[in-house]
Amino acid sequence: xxxxxxxxxxxxxxxxxxxxxxxxxxxxxxxxxxxxxxxxxxxxxxxxxxxxxxxxxxxxxxxxxxxxxxxxxxxxxxxxxxxxxxxxxxxxxxxxxxxxxxxxxxxxxxxxxxxxxxxxxxxxxxxxxxxxxxxxxxxxxxxxxxxxxxxxxxxxxxxxxxxxxxxxxxxxxxxxxxxxxxxxxxxxxxxxxxxxxxxxxxxxxxxxxxxxxxxxxxxxxxxxxxxxxxxxxxxxxxxxxxxxxxxxxxxxxxxxxxx
Ligand SMILES: [Fe+2]
Ligand SMILES: [Fe+2]
Numbered sequence: 462x463x464x465x466x467x468x469x470x471x472x473x474x475x476x477x478x479x480x481x482x483x484x485x486x487x488x489x490x491x492x493x494x495x496x497x498x499x500x501x502x503x504x505x506x507x508x509x510x511x512x513x514x515x516x517x518x519x520x521x522x523x524x525x526x527x528x529x530x531x532x533x534x535x536x537x538x539x540x541x542x543x544x545x546x547x548x549x550x551x552x553x554x555x556x557x558x559x560x561x562x563x564x565x566x567x568x569x570x571x572x573x574x575x576x577x578x579x580x581x582x583x584x585x586x587x588x589x590x591x592x593x594x595x596x597x598x599x600x601x602x603x604x605x606x607x608x609x610x611x612x613x614x615x616x617x618x619x620x621x622x623x624x625x626x627x628x629x630x631x632x633x634x635x636x637x638x639x640x641x642x643x644x645x646x647x648x649x650x651x652x653x654x655x656x657x658x659x660x661x662x663x664x665x666x667x668x669x670x671x672x673x674x675x676x677x678x679x680x681x682x683x684x685x686x687x688x689x690x691x692x693x694x695x696x697x698x699x700x701x702x703x704x705x706x707x708x709x710x711x712x713x714x715x716x717x718x719x720x
Contacts (some may be wrong), residue, residue: 480714511542568656577632701714
């Protein structure tokens, strides 16, 4: 199956016109598409099915408990398939069955281990301020983000442990699954735990792991030890980011991946 991958288009401020990639069988939107949700309209009547996983900025200035069902209703009305702690198996043009396992995943701040968690949560204060989201009427602070993140991880771990008859498994998260996905501009610092999780132990459950959130591109292979469920996992981010910061330089909006 040929997949077009886009994320972090930030259409709430960015002037960018997404276009269908020739030959793609599916479009994956890995979050931070438009904090106002208006631009999701652009993916209605897309020539191939569209899977959407929410990014953190889809919740900007919103109450989480209300935003989730509202965002799902918005996607439903546009014919976009939103997945959150859900999986979906689709048949490719070549007859292979591809299983998509998806969750925003949030960040649990354990990227550098539990001993560094507090420091990482303190460093997240800035992002909390930008988002101004609430959960149950209270600020969606790093402790609450961690709770959501752990629930996502539990679901993902169980989903990947279940036997499947699909020919390939694709995981989609908004947050990065490994320190290897860190933005090289910021590197190994506490703030990076707001962007990636140490989900390296889950990677072997996927043939392909797609993510966004880091405003940079990644495409790397992780080899697994003998006895793992598969020998290698490909991790890809095709985030666009903000043009005025130079993040969109070199971004290929027509990028297609084969799985
Ligand atoms: Fe983003
Ligand atoms: Fe994000």
